[in-house]
Amino acid sequence: MIAIYLLFILMLAIFLGFELIQKVPATLHTPLMSGANAISGITILAAIVLAGNDSGTAATVLGVIAVFCATVNVVGGYLVTDRMLAMFKKK
Amino acid sequence: MDNLILINIVYVIAAALFIFGLKLLGNPATARKGNMLSGLAMLVAIIVTLMDQNIVSYGWIMVSILAGSAVGVYVSKKVEMTGMPELVSLFNGVGGLASAAVAIAAMVASELSSGIASISVIALIIGSVTFSGSLVAWGKLSERVSGKPIVFNQQAIANYGLIAATILFSSLYVLNPSSLFFIVVVIVLALAIGVMVVLPIGGADMPVVISLLNSYSGLAACAAGFALENNLLIVAGALVGASGIILTNIMCKAMNRSLINVLTSGFQEVVTNEIVVEGEIKPISAEDAFYVFEAAQSILVIPGYGMAVAQAQHAMKELQELLEKNDAEVVYGIHPVAGRMPGHMNVLLAEADVSYDLLLEMDEVNPRMENFDIAIVIGANDVVNPAARELEGSPIYGMPVINADLAKNVFVIKRSMSSGFAGVDNPLFFKDNTRMIFGDAKEVINNIVRQFND
Numbered sequence: 220m221i222a223i224y225l226l227f228i229l230m231l232a233i234f235l236g237f238e239l240i241q242k243v244p245a246t247l248h249t250p251l252m253s254g255a256n257a258i259s260g261i262t263i264l265a266a267i268v269l270a271g272n273d274s275g276t277a278a279t280v281l282g283v284i285a286v287f288c289a290t291v292n293v294v295g296g297y298l299v300t301d302r303m304l305a306m307f308k309k310k
Numbered sequence: 311m312d313n314l315i316l317i318n319i320v321y322v323i324a325a326a327l328f329i330f331g332l333k334l335l336g337n338p339a340t341a342r343k344g345n346m347l348s349g350l351a352m353l354v355a356i357i358v359t360l361m362d363q364n365i366v367s368y369g370w371i372m373v374s375i376l377a378g379s380a381v382g383v384y385v386s387k388k389v390e391m392t393g394m395p396e397l398v399s400l401f402n403g404v405g406g407l408a409s410a411a412v413a414i415a416a417m418v419a420s421e422l423s424s425g426i427a428s429i430s431v432i433a434l435i436i437g438s439v440t441f442s443g444s445l446v447a448w449g450k451l452s453e454r455v456s457g458k459p460i461v462f463n464q465q466a467i468a469n470y471g472l473i474a475a476t477i478l479f480s481s482l483y484v485l486n487p488s489s490l491f492f493i494v495v496v497i498v499l500a501l502a503i504g505v506m507v508v509l510p511i512g513g514a515d516m517p518v519v520i521s522l523l524n525s526y527s528g529l530a531a532c533a534a535g536f537a538l539e540n541n542l543l544i545v546a547g548a549l550v551g552a553s554g555i556i557l558t559n560i561m562c563k564a565m566n567r568s569l570i571n572v573l574t575s576g577f578q579e580v581v582t583n584e585i586v587v588e589g590e591i592k593p594i595s596a597e598d599a600f601y602v603f604e605a606a607q608s609i610l611v612i613p614g615y616g617m618a619v620a621q622a623q624h625a626m627k628e629l630q631e632l633l634e635k636n637d638a639e640v641v642y643g644i645h646p647v648a649g650r651m652p653g654h655m656n657v658l659l660a661e662a663d664v665s666y667d668l669l670l671e672m673d674e675v676n677p678r679m680e681n682f683d684i685a686i687v688i689g690a691n692d693v694v695n696p697a698a699r700e701l702e703g704s705p706i707y708g709m710p711v712i713n714a715d716l717a718k719n720v721f722v723i724k725r726s727m728s729s730g731f732a733g734v735d736n737p738l739f740f741k742d743n744t745r746m747i748f749g750d751a752k753e754v755i756n757n758i759v760r761q762f763n764d
Binding site for chain 2: 221222225228229232233235236237239240241242243244245246247248249250251252253254255256257258259260261262263264265266267268269270271272273274275277278279281282283284285286287288289290291292293294295296297298299300301302303304305306307308309310
C-alpha cells in the first residue's frame with residue numbers, strides 16, 4: 220500500500236513540475252538548470268540517515284561519500300545559481 | 311515516533327517551499343528570491359533529518375558536510391561564467407554519484423525485499439549512468455575529450471548488448487539481494503552505458519545532453535526516495551526530473567529533431583549532401599563595416615558559441631552602448647540552442663551587464679526581421695542558416711532558425727570559412743546583403759568600437 224501512496228505523490232509532483240517549469244522564460248534556462256540541479260542534491264537526506272545509523276562499515280562509508288557528494292551538489296549549486304541570478308538586471 | 315512525525319511535517323513545509331521557489335524562479339525579477347527559498351527548504355530539511363532517531367553517530371556526517379560545503383563554496387566562487395556548462399555537468403555528475411552511493415549503501419545495509427531491491431537497483435543504474443555520462447560531457451565541454459562524435463564499428467550493437475546485460479544482472483540481483491557480485495556487475499555496466507551514450511554526441515548537441523543528464527540526476531534522487539520511502543526525495547526529485555525533461559524537449563524542438571535522433575545521430579551515416587551552395591563571399595573590413603553601423607537605426611545581434619569562445623560579450627556590450635548613444639536601437643536575438651547549454655548566451659550577456667529585456671527569443675525577432683538595418687552574427691552558424699528554410703534535402707531542413715538573411719544588411723563575424731557543426735554549407739554567407747568580417751570576434755568588435763571612439 221505504501222508503494223501506491225508514494226506513486227500517487229510522484230504522479231502529482233511530475234504534473235506540478237511540468238506546470239511550474241513550462242512558464243520559465245528561455246533567458247533563465249541556465250539558472251533554472253543549475254537551481255534544479257541543486258535541488259537534486261536532496262539525496263543528502265537519505266545519505267545522512269545511512270551515514271549515521273549503524274548498519275555496517277560498508278554502508279557507513281558509502282553514506283559518508285554520498286553526504287559529501289550531495290553537499291557539494293547542494294552548496295555549490297545554490298551559490299552558483301545565486302551568483303548568476305544576481306547578474307540578471309533590467310535597466 | 312514523535313521525531314518521525316516532526317520530520318515529516320517539516321518535509322511537507324520544505325516541499326511547499328521548493329514548489330514556491332521554483333514558481334518564483336520563472337521570472338527574472340523574482341528568480342533570486344526563488345532560489346533562496348529553495349535553498350532555505352533544503353536547509354530546514356537537512357537540519358530536521360539530523361534529528362532522525364536512527365542516527366547514532368554524527369562525527370562523519372559533520373566532517374563530510376563541512377568538507378562538501380567547503381568544496382561547494384570554493385568552486386561556486388571561482389568558476390568563470392564561460393565555464394558554466396562544464397560546472398553544471400560536474401554538478402549533475404556528483405548528484406548522480408550521491409544517489410548511486412545511497413542506493414548501494416541501502417543494498418549492503420540489509421537484505422532487501424524484492425520490491426525495494428528492484429527500485430534500489432533502478433536508483434543505482436540511473437545514478438551511475440548520470441555520473442559517468444556527466445563526466446564524459448564535462449570532458450567534451452572542456453575539450454579534454456574530442457568534441458566530435460566518437461563512434462566505432464558495431465557501436466549500436468554493443469550498446470544494446472550493454473542494456474540487455476544490465477537488465478539481466480539487475481534481475482539476478484533482485485532474485486539474490488545478498489549478492490555483492492551482482493551489484494558490482496550492475497555498477498560497471500551502468501557506468502559503461504553512461505560513457506557509451508554520451509561519447510557519440512557532438513558538441514553542438516550538448517544542450518540536449520546536459521538537459522537530459524539534469525533530468526536523470528533528479529530521477530535518480532526520486533528512485534532513491536522510493537527505495538527509502540522518503541516523500542521529500544520523491545517530490546524534489548520529480549520536480550527536477552520534470553524540469554530536465556521540459557528543457558530537453560525545448561532543445562530538441564529547437565533543432566527539429568527527436569531525442570532518439572540526437573542520441574543516435576553519432577551512429578548514423580553522415581548524409582552526403584549533394585546540394586552544393588555556390589556564390590561569392592564578400593568580405594569587408596571592420597573599418598568599412600563601421601560606416602554601416604554609424605548609419606544604422608536598428609541593430610540585431612545574434613550570438614553563438616563563437617562569442618563564448620572569443621569572450622566577446624564585454625566588447626559587444628561596449629559597442630551596444632556606443633550604438634545607443636548614436637540613437638540606434640540594439641537588441642539581441644537568441645536561438646534556444648545557441649551555445650553549449652540552455653540559456654548559455656543569456657548568462658554570458660547578463661555577465662556583461664546587458665539588460666535582460668533586450669534579450670529576445672527567436673519568435674520575437676523573426677517577425678520584425680525586415681526592419682533591422684543590421685543583423686550581426688557573432689560566432690553562430692547553424693542557428694542562422696537559411697538552408698533550414700529554403701533548401702529541401704539539407705540535413706537541417708525544417709529546423710527553426712533566426713532569419714538573419716532577411717535583415718537589410720547582414721554582417722557575419724567568423725574566424726574562417728568552414729561549415730558549422732552540422733557540416734552543412736551556409737547559404738547565408740553568399741547572400742547579396744551579407745558581408746563577412748573575418749577574424750576573432752572580440753578583436754573585430756573592439757576594432758569597430760575604436761572607430762566609433764575616433
